[in-house]
Amino acid sequence: MRRLPIYILLDTSGSMRGEPIEAVKVGLQTMTSSLRRDPYALETVWLSVITFDLEAKVLVPLTELEQFSTPNLRAPETSPTNLGEALELLFKRYRLEIKKSTLQEKGDWLPLLLVMTDGKPSDTQLFNRMVAELKNYPFAKIIACAAGAKAKVEPLKALTDEIYALDTMDAASFGKFWAWVSTTVGRASLEVGSIRIKEEEKVPEPSHEPPDDELPPPPEEIRIVF
Template identity: 45%
Template sequence: MSNRRLPVYLALDTSGSMRGEPIAAVNVGLHALLASLRQNPFALESVSLSVITFDREVIEVLPMTPLDQVTLPEIVCPESGPTFLGAALHDICDKVARDVRKSTADERGDWRPMLFIMTDGKPSDTLAFEEAIPRVKAAQFAAIIACAAGPKSVPDQLKLLTHIVVSLDTMDSSGFASFFQWVSSAVTAGSASVGAAGMALPPPPAEVNLVL
């Protein structure tokens, strides 16, 4: 019998504006996230991780992989380019339908997945983004957490997807480190409370502002 997994999807903006320090900070933050999760026995037992990047292309840089087998690739950005968040969300909904095992009469399926979105701008593909919103809501994520990073991000658009939107004022390594540390806490809370009626998210750190 296969273990029940907690599938966690990370959707990361790699548009041109993320070049330089921001994407370097994201890479550092991802490695810290992985190290932190691996220290938690609940997470190690249940979490599988998938990383999707979006700029003018949507790329699955890490297919859904059990935590103990994850090798993180180096996330890179093009010189310039749009932010196809809508296309990324459609792609993730396709992956949820494909990856997440449903319960059957003989076997319990996976836990409801979690989705984390990080973007420093607004969707360039507005129509695709609007069309993705009902699909994302229908995918029955246990939690959707969106991070609006930096001064050009638009938290109000992310609020169309989820009521849990946080903002980062600075796109440096300490800001992203705080965000990914919080992601780790949220995933750990999710892996510890799977099967419980609801999932209580930890309060964000000082650098991460909850958008009300």
Template identity: 40%
Template structure:
């Protein structure tokens, strides 16, 4: 609940970001829900996310929700119309998918959707890495849940947003990310 407002604040200092960055938040536990719909940075108002102390981790449902939101909200480029930037996805989880079959199907579907980048973050000691590697080769790990680690992660996310903007409908094959801070471990 500290990192997202800090990331928004950093982007609000960049004139280019004010014109081009939009945020959406999907939360998931026993179900997935669009917590904040796709909103321009200048209009984005964050509300604290209440994290349940126990329950499922329906990551497949979250990815299905993501695909529905992208289909609804992201305009694709074509010969006559300039589209939106390709979406960047930052998935955070503290567990492994409770809906493994749905997760596997969603991973197959999402890989063909043309996202600008997908970065998965395993948070805490119970978060699995293997299922995240099925989704993306950009998997990071935060072993501690302290504010320094989260601040470092969201600062890195901000730099990733700045470096990861490419137009929707265009796949130029480049996907470079800035190096992560020391508290973030790349999972190889």
């Protein structure tokens, strides 16, 4: 059975302490329980959680959705946001865990990456080096979430175009964000193996409505940053 691996990189730096970190935890829990009722996700999804503050840690190695249990997230009092280190660790796990397709055997589906941070990378040099290396580690989709007023969107642009900015870090806006993420992951597991058609190549039609295979729109509270 081919897997759809999903890596979740979570900022656990000091500013996440309190409500934000609890909200992320609840969000993760809600997401996994809704994915467990989704037959497409259950068949393919594997999850891993990597956290980063002063150091990057693998909290949950790549685990089958069914076996996954939400880790206990903790944010130390003050700590930097070592996103560069987190990416370095992610690539190491990628080399270790992802089964690549070869001419002999089919590998995993391309993984998804979700990065959530409330600040900007503290280890800028390493971060830039890792961004340059990203091309060697193909992902089907990278979603970045800049949470809270202090979050910087600019550095995340180096990772992906899909950036969601949460204005506030309360449970409600986190809740909506995670619900959106579950839908996205659910869709991704439904669409593994779909033939991608470039935008300009879509079915010629008198376009009444967007095709049924598109994502539902993200919740209103989330601004899309271009």
